[in-house]
Amino acid sequence: RLSASFLSVLQMHEWIAGTDEDYVRIAVEATRDLPRLAAARQKLRPHMAASVIGDAQRYTREVETAYRTVWRRWCAHEQSQSEAISQQVRSALEHHRVGRLVDAEIIYRKVLESQPDNPEVLHLLAIIALHNGRNRQAVELIDRALQFNSSNPDFFINLGVAYRRLGRRVDAENCYRRALVLAPNNADAHNNLGNVLRDLPGRMKEAEDCFRQALIFKPEYAEARNNLGTSLARSGRLEEAVQCFRQALALVSDYAAAHSNLIFAQDMMERTGIAEQQEERRRWYAQHGQKF
Numbered sequence: 001r002l003s004a005s006f007l008s009v010l011q012m013h014e015w016i017a018g019t020d021e022d023y024v025r026i027a028v029e030a031t032r033d034l035p036r037l038a039a040a041r042q043k044l045r046p047h048m049a050a051s052v053i054g055d056a057q058r059y060t061r062e063v064e065t066a067y068r069t070v071w072r073r074w075c076a077h078e079q080s081q082s083e084a085i086s087q088q089v090r091s092a093l094e095h096h097r098v099g100r101l102v103d104a105e106i107i108y109r110k111v112l113e114s115q116p117d118n119p120e121v122l123h124l125l126a127i128i129a130l131h132n133g134r135n136r137q138a139v140e141l142i143d144r145a146l147q148f149n150s151s152n153p154d155f156f157i158n159l160g161v162a163y164r165r166l167g168r169r170v171d172a173e174n175c176y177r178r179a180l181v182l183a184p185n186n187a188d189a190h191n192n193l194g195n196v197l198r199d200l201p202g203r204m205k206e207a208e209d210c211f212r213q214a215l216i217f218k219p220e221y222a223e224a225r226n227n228l229g230t231s232l233a234r235s236g237r238l239e240e241a242v243q244c245f246r247q248a249l250a251l252v253s254d255y256a257a258a259h260s261n262l263i264f265a266q267d268m269m270e271r272t273g274i275a276e277q278q279e280e281r282r283r284w285y286a287q288h289g290q291k292f
Contacts, residue, residue, distance in 0.1 A: 003016075004016045010044070010047045010048065010051055011047075012040070012047075014026075015040075085111055085114060085115060088107055088110060088111050089107075089108075089111060089120075089121065091107055092104045092107035092108050092111070092124070093124075095107065096124065096127075096128070101128050101131060101132070104124075104128065105125060105128050108121050108124055108125045108128075109125070112125075117147075117148045118148075119144075119145040119146070119147075119148040119149035119152070119155070120145075120149075122141050122142070122144050122145035122148075123141070123142060123145045123152070123154065123155055123158065125141050126138040126141035126142045126145070126158060126159075126162070127158060129141060130158060130161060130162060130165075135162045135165045135166050136162075136166065138158070138159075138161075138162040139159065139162045139163065139166070142155055142158060142159040142162070143159075146159075151182060152182075153178075153179040153180075153182040153183040153186055153189060154179075156175045156176065156178045156179035156182070156189075157175070157176065157179045157186070157188055157189050157192060159175045160172040160173075160174075160175030160176045160179070160192055160193075160196070161192065163175060164192075164195070164196055164199075169196050169199060169200060172192075172196045173193065173196045173197070173200075176189050176192050176193035176196065177193065180193070185217045186217070187213075187214040187215075187217040187218035187221055187224065188214075190210045190211070190213040190214035190217070190224075191210065191211060191214040191221065191223060191224040191227060193210045194206075194207040194208070194209075194210030194211045194214065194224075194227055194228075194231070195207070195227060197210060198227070198230070198231055198234075204231055204234060204235055207227075207231050208228060208231045208232065208235070211224050211225075211227050211228035211231060212228065215228065220251055221251075222248045222251040222252040222255055222258065223248075225244050225245075225247050225248040225251065225258075226244065226245060226248040226255065226257060226258040226261060228244050229241040229242070229243075229244030229245045229248065229258070229261060229262075229265070230261060232244060233261070233264070233265050233268070238265050238268055238269050239269070241261075241265045242262060242265045242266060242269070245258050245259070245261050245262035245265060246262065249262065253287075254287060254288065256284075256287075256288040256291065259283075259284050259287065259288065260284065262280065263277070263280050263281060263284060266280060
């Protein structure tokens, strides 16, 4: 191709071969007409010097212009493709937001055909996998996402969720701690770390501290308030636990788990009478019974 380009500039089109057979034919014909070959050689250098190839400044300008043209075309194509992909992702996110997970997953996978190293889309697919209980697949997807972006704490938080569901508590703990290195004020990471530590022998106090940290950064965090209450109840601090469960219910009135935990804690307290226990159960049924 390079030789053909030079010959075109020198207006020597008859020497350009399009195929192997053409090349052999041109070479044989040249050897049979030595005067023509000698004339071509004689005028080759002057033609080269008089052409754009021999004019270094002009050649440089034209090459630079060609590079700029190629670059602009490539950028235009990339921008067009990027806009199309962004539209696909927005569409998938809308499906995802309203719970049409099958539709969202189809579009996410379509995006990955064009951008297989898109970490955000890999992570979004992992979230769907977690929702559907495909925890091993979620691990694989987030591992891939982390290869391209290891600075997003949400990736480590959701990887920790998947590991915990798979019973890999130490791996889950490591993920949450990685997330906290990246985002020390992340309430979700503190809360999830507390959940893992609460399940490990002898680490209930650490779990309690994690839940308290989560509440420092997010005081309205009902789940962390409920989890703190659970830790306190397991440690025998029932009065404090009841207070936490009531605070969680004050934040989210239909929080069935916190309400159940409140009833359990009250049952364990000697000073709670039967009538009070039964009344709390009636309130639970009135609030949550239809859901179950």
